[in-house]
């Protein structure tokens with residue numbers, strides 16, 4: 016890649032980051048010639064969450080938490096509110112990535128390239144809703160359940 020273009024890429028990324036993070040991403044994120052590296056997330060390796068069977072025993076609890084913990088104020092399934100539409104989210108992400116997003120959204124938007132891109136797109140920081148790991152698991156199983164329902168009742 017031409018030097019000026021590389022400089023431009025690095026500058027653009029630096030500008031994007033400066034809004035919410037003082038620390039710059041590792042240089043590898045800005046490596047020229049491979050635009051996809053910018054979206055590589057350490058938590059998003061491996062099969063999508065939907066590939067694993069649903070832990071049906073916690074789905075009801077997850078559904079309740081989704082309302083009680085305020086998630087439904089911002090998110091819906093198959094409808095775009097002010098935040099990402101969660102329909103199909105378990106086909107887009109790994110369970111591990113979603114767990115990190117739910118437990119540490121404020122860290123994810125700064126350090127994880129996927130969350131950072133969502134943050135740039137929606138111009139809103141998802142708040143930390145203080146879920147425990149077990150609660151995050153239940154909510155993610157609820158998402159998997161929703162995606163299974165949507166794909167079997169088409």
Ligand code: HEC
Nearest residue numbers: 084085086089098099113117133134137139140141144154
């Ligand atoms: C104030 C609005 C708001 C609330 C409340 C909220 N979120 Fe979010 N959520 C967002 C935004 C905005 C993003 C995109 C990342 C960012 O900008 O922080 C997001 C991203 C996500 C994602 C990733 C979506 C994708 O397409 O990959 C998941 C999963 C998620 N939220 C789950 C939850 C859960 C579970 C709760 C409740 C515990 C919750 N959110 C509460 C605003 C919200």
